[in-house]
Amino acid sequence: MNLLRKILFPFAILYGFITSIRNFLFDKGILKSTFFDIPVIAVGNLSVGGTGKTPQIEYLIRLLSDRYKVATLSRGYKRKSEGFVLASSSSNAEILGDEPFQFYQKFPNIQVAVDADRTNGIIQLLSQNQKPQVVLLDDAYQHRKVKAGFYILLSSYGDLYADDFMLPTGNLRESRSGANRANIVIITKCPKDLSDKEQTAIRLKLKLTCSQQIYFTFIDYDxxxxxxxxxxxxxxxxxxxxxxxxxxxxxxxxxxxxxxxxxxxxxxxxxxxxxxxxxxxxxxxxxxxxxxxxxxxxxxxxxxxxxxxxxxxPIKSTFINHQQNFDATILEYVKLNLES
Structure with a gap:
């Protein structure tokens, strides 16, 4: 931790207090969250950037798009457009942002949309003639105005959220307790040969609840x-x-x-x-x-x-072990929530 970050420690305490109050208000229903009657899977992290969200979204697209009509919804970071945009043949990275445009080019059989207001984005997607059956929310873990049906939290192996601290002293967007919202935690960017012993040590360190699943992945280069x-x-x-x-x-x-x-x-x-x-x-x-x-x-x-x-x-996210369990969990969630 450099000197400037140490000096800013009081601001980290203040920022943590503000985000905790915000989460409390959402948890108690004082601030409104919108729930949709289709499967909505949110993928995100507690820290700022670099946890491998894009390859994880692509993994979910490959898993689901042969079975269901899938849409991705992102903020469209640094795009030059505003509001809701549904990707089309006239789209480019300036209109969509780099990651959504990458999704659009790689997966022509899905819908790709951007909107900073995720609630409005989902409403707009569901108003399309070909409305999706599953929506993947990219980098939306802190976007509490939408209540997703399933949350996947990512944390990098070399930068676990349990070892981090709130901005600006650390890199956390919210406190470590935010991990409690996750259905699944994925430790990304692991060594390919990560041992069972070290996997167990990380599980214990994160203090997950008995209902939460944890998986370990590595970045696989083409x-x-x-x-x-x-x-x-x-x-x-x-x-x-x-x-x-x-x-x-x-x-x-x-x-x-x-x-x-x-x-x-x-x-x-x-x-x-x-x-x-x-x-x-x-x-x-x-x-x-x-x-x-x-x-x-x-x-x-x-x-x-x-x-x-x-x-x-190209890169992709590859599971060290238990990939079939992960796939089964996601497919079961989608199936049950489409049938309900």
Whole structure:
């Protein structure tokens, strides 16, 4: 914890008090939450950024979209549009935000919408001719104006919420007790070989209730990078000189997976809108080399002048164990709440 964060400790206490009062008012029904009569699954975290929400939403899309009509609803962080927007062929990352646009491009059989007002967003989705049967709320754990039927809380292995503190001293958006709302807690970005002993230690540390389930996942990188017109095996480009760029919260694992001693890495802020000056910088650094970026950054850059030398590396969330139990829990929730 740096000195400035220590100095701001009184503000963290105040912020924690305010968020606790807000949660108390929602818990007691004094502040209104809207419940919808379709399955609504909220995915989010207690901390600020970097827990792997996007690959977890994509996992749920793959699990559910062959069986049900699925919609995702996000805030659309840093988009240049306002209000409710339903993705269409005219949409781009500026209109939707990078992550929703990524969902739209990867999963053409689902509906993708953005709205800062999640209540209005769901109402608008349900007013469509082809209304969804399941809504996935992206980064909506603290959006208490909607009462989701099922909550999935994510926490990074190297940055557990139990070890964190409230903003601005720490990175928590609300107190650790907020974890009590979760039906499932997923510890993301784990080592692939995380032992049963360490999994048990984390379970005990988080002090979950007997009704809460916990799972452990790791980020699984694709074996290929993908460009506008081709894909190339990662093992073919590992040793060549290339430029790696990332505008995500925690880019180190991405860089480590691809880089060698000849590579240069450029880091930008999370959800970065690349300016003309940024493009000039990237182009001057790359020269004629491949430019490899994250999938989230690719959707912002693919129509730029970098397109011909630009590639992205897909990722997905993979369960260390008990994946079938997780799938069964989600499918049972959806089935029961569609039948009720």
């Amino acid at each position: 074996d290929c990078i993908y460009g506008e017109n081709e894909k190339v095996a990662v093992n073919e480009i590992k040793e060549e000189s290339k430029l790696l760029i990332a505008g995500i919260a925690k880019p180190t694992p991405f860089f480590d997976y691809l880089k060698n001693e000849k590579d240069e890495c450029l880091t930008f802020p999370d959800h970065h809108n690349f300016s003309d000056a940024d493009l000039e910088l990237i182009q001057s650094k790359a020269q004629n080399k491949r430019i490899i970026t994250t999938e989230k950054d690719y959707v912002r850059l693919k129509d730029s002048k970098l397109a011909l030398q630009l590639y992205y590396l």
